[in-house]
Amino acid sequence: MNKWYDEIKEAQSVDTLEEIRLAVFGKKGVLAQEFAKMKTAPNEEKSKIAQELNTHKSSLMNEFTARKITLQTLELQEAMKAEDIDVSMFSTTSQSGALHPVMETMDRIVEYFSSMNFAVKTGSMIEDDFHNFEALNLPKYHPARDMQDTFYFKDEMLLRTHTSPVQIRTMMNNKPPIRMIAPGAVFRRDYDITHTPMFHQIEGLLVDEMGKVSFANLKFILEDFLKYMFGDVDVRFRPSFFPFTEPSAEVDISCVFCSGKGCRVCSKTGWLEVLGCGIVDPNVFEAVKYEDVSGYAFGLGVERFAMLIHQIGDLRSLFEGDIKLLEQFQ
């Protein structure tokens, strides 16, 4: 009987163990035979033999169960080992697409101003001289028209050179107060390393009662906005000139490439020009027949923002559906 303890302990597979189980516990197994012998044993010994056999039975069963678990675990491990793969081979890249960095930047800007309670307004790309120029204090003879070389159509319509006509139309169709941004594509007749004939702008406008809107208000929102977009940068305002605002300013941020120390991108100045803004010129309000109001306006180029934020070097590559560039934004 004792040899079976060793047999169980030494069994090397679940199959062998099963054979042992049949040999010990089966109908014709050792235990059955021993219990059968009991019939012929003297009566007074019967209970002792039975007790002994039952002890063996339960001990062997314990041994068997323990050994079975061990062997099953080992066999599962073997089976899993056979399924071994080199996971490092499966390092992979995304198969998804990506948003265009310019559009994604535009989304972020819209998101900021929407949360600041600015309405989003859009308009037609084809405009007339009044909405694109005249109403914005850019009479035909104004030298500042040179700054915006314009695409014209044969019937004297034109492609908008900025999204300001959307502001003019919004003012003409609504009463103040106005609080809006106008995102969209704009067009200038310029094509070189740093200019494309089409690019994207977002312009903002706020109009309220006379005396209510100040330059200090404009400064506040633009400083906050630029820190939202670029992180912890210094913001500087320089007086400038736009026909539709007075006073006007250009806004610089400390160079994001060299932290303001001076590099190639910022032409060693430490500053990058990113925005134009100002207090709305009274001639603009006159053109839309607004009286006793004050307001501020600002405008920015989305491509420039995208290029600075994502450190993209080549402007033209943005308009070529170039997967080399786009897949970096997956």
Add this chain to the structure above:
Amino acid sequence: MIVTKSWLQEWIDLSGISTEDLAKTLNTIGLEVEAISSYDVPKKIIFGRVVECEKHPDADKLNVCKVDIGSSIRQIVCGASNVREGIDVVVATIGAVMPGGMEIKPVQLRGVDSEGMICSAKEIGLSDCQDGIMEIDSSIGKYKLGDEVSSNPVFSDDIIEIELTANRGDCLSIRGVARDLSAAYDRPLKEKTITDKDDKRVGIGRILTLTHENDLNVNLRYKAVDLKNLTLPFVIKLRLAQIEDKRDTDIDAIMLYATHSSGVILRAYNYDFFREGDDALAKISLSEDKNGYASIMSKEKASTIGIIQEDISRITYNEGTILIEASYIPPEIISRKMLDCKIESGPMYYRTSRGSEPELNQGLNFCLDMIGGNSESAIFGGNIELCDNCEDKVITITKKEIDDIIGAVITKVKITKLLKNLGFDMRKSSADNFVITVPRFRHDISHKQDIVEEIVRLIGIDNIPSKAFVFEEDNRLGSDYEAYKKRSDYRHKAVYSGFFESIHFVFDEKKTLEKYGFETIGEDLDVLNPIVKTLDTLRPTLLTGLLKAASNNSKNGYTSIKLFEVGSLFSPLREESVKMSFLFSGDREKESLSNSGKPTKVDFAYFAQKISDVIGEFELSELTTAHKLSHIYQSAKVIINGESVGEMFRVHPSVEDDYDLDVTYMCELDFEKLPYGLKVASKTSKYQASFKDLSLIMPQSMSYESVKNVITSANVDNLVRFYAVDKYVDESLAENMSLSIRFVLQSDTKTLEEEDITSAMETILESLKGELGIGLR
């Protein structure tokens, strides 16, 4: 506008102010500094004087010079054609390291010892201002022989390039910039003291008359000079080179220099041009030319005011009588005129259209002083002038208005001081009101806000504290925002579906578009001034842009190209609409272990599935596209909720060839028509659905659409949906094919039993047999 520090010094004391600080101030007051460059003349380059000059015995083009360099006399061989005895020069002495890196050493030139080099401007790193070597004179200020050149302010100058905004014509001169700086630094503007050289007793009236027609809004002032022995001072040569301009004659160079210094438009005329025969009296008349421009006339036109001088009236002689004219024409008049009738203009028009200096004496006197100081000329007494009496602009503004616009409180004293320094007259101001007379040179000031701008730029915007705007709450999520959101949501879905977003110009090439059968914008509505031939019209489709992009990516080695664009395009009548278009070319995905490096190519079913992932459920029906980009047997109309929203097709194999593309599918959808908004959930059955497949034998030419229509119109009870799952063709079927359709049946009230399903299938089969003559396999 280019200024230099030493040049500015002639009009304002800048002592103690570094160039860096100067640039910062210019930026702060709105004169944007575009670039700064410095002259940095190396050490051991000194002033000298040529005391002897003889031909080199063995070289025609060389001269052997004895040069006094203060401490000693050096022998230097010089090849410049203008070297001669008596002139002062710049000498690089032994040990000097030139800007190019060359060190000056004693050498022998064709056997003659040479201890140094007489320098040209370029050789010491200056602007190229004179052919040959520099001839120095007292115009650079006091110097001694032997002094280091770098110690002279004209030679150690900083050149500042200012990008002027279009409104600041008053800063198109050194004096104008100095005037702005004088307000910024609160230092006085140095006005020139003019030496009186009117020593010739003859008055100008004896030799010149001026007549004019009607009022042409022009100011003119003439002086006459008997020119003799004029030499152009070195400093003028150098500075004209610094501003990258030059003139052919010395007198024109002086006019240019005086204009750049003072801002006044100046011209010098040939006196004889205005004389007839031997008549001693020259006659100038101001009248309109054939285009209506104010012009100076004699027998012929001498010049157009504010625009151009005719060559025929220029001075070609060095001695004799000349006329000098200072002129002013208001910028709005000249630029309005230019709008009516464009004529050839030049750099002069750039100044006059932005506003030249109206104070004519400033320029005229400056220029006469230059001529007087550098020649033995005599100036005729008096002047002849024509004055346009223009009224001064007066602006009234209250302190509160100023404070409100700025958003900060500025003291009255400060405002008064700033404006006075800028030349504004404040004498009429009262306790409550500023009454401000605008100086004539400030063409840009006409509104209250212009006055505020002056204050803002001089106190510095960075010194205005930021302040949040307080406003009333309002819902600003309008329909445009909704449209923006829809666009954004669809773009995101396209990205998750594997497509890259691209943007292209709304311009396209008419020739290409027509080749592929697109209708382009009508001739009379098209772009007037396209920037290049390949972008000569507005696009009627996004498809061509995507194809071009795909082609470039294919050339870059990409085998799986998935692109989309949401953008505007234009109908032949030039109406703008927005479409969303997709392109899928080549492999379904990148090569990877999961596809054993052999990804399957995209096919119609896969492409349609990808589009459906973006836009949701749709139906397709056969279509012949209007354009020629499509494979005629693989084109479909995309239908959502019974409405056509666009087209989907395989690209025509020959177009694939044109663009070097693998198998390519495209889709263009009318963005307006794509569904958007909140979904409504419908009631779902709690009973199990049953599935049943039928394999139909039907002619290969029969469209699935007709089968679909028959089944739909049979109105079968409990039929929820059905769809094709397998198509099979083999020889035994000949012209026929086997099409398996899966039917999904479900009831809201019970679990369907076998007989319900059988009866539904029978209804379907009867309809198909009856209407199309097809049945089970």
